[in-house]
Amino acid sequence: MQKKYKTQINEIGPSVEAFLGEKMLILFGENAPAELAEYCLLIDVTNVEDDIVPGDTLQVGDKEYKVTAVGDAVKKNLSSLGHITLKFDGSQTPELPGTLYLEDNEITEVKSGDLIQIITK
Template identity: 70%
Template structure:
């Protein structure tokens, strides 16, 4: 399988769990505004190597999730700010441009140092 994107979780904000009930994780590069950083997984900003499409796989640590839809701004936001939302609700129509929608499932515990990979 061809890798399309890869980054690492550098830091986990203290309030990341606030969005788990909404089945969401928020990613942001190292330059996240202070008022948002507590709610985000801080990641290294990297370029996307290939277009991210519905049906691709997102791996977060050891867990794999199928991508069900891709917001219009996901690729641009990932490469410029590292800022997107991961929503684990199985939506097939992207409601928000900066959101990557994944299969409806429980979100695995995320640890500092986990790799996030899309292929």
């Protein structure tokens, strides 16, 4: 198992649930603009160790989701700003550069203090 990325959820914006119906979670580092922060999971900005590829696993707390597609800017944005969108719709083709696409699955409740990791099994 290779760990490519690890961070922690520090704060959950009060409007995060607004995007759950669209099967989305938005990650942003501690420098998130206030008007965006309320829709985001605020995380520590940490470096992505290796390229994220389809077939990798995203772990949020103890729940795992398979990566199905990776936008071109995911690695750069995650490493520099901590800012990407997680889209749980099973897309095989990345439509947006800053989006990580994951298997179409129910998004479990996230909590402050949960770890977010991307691993290759």
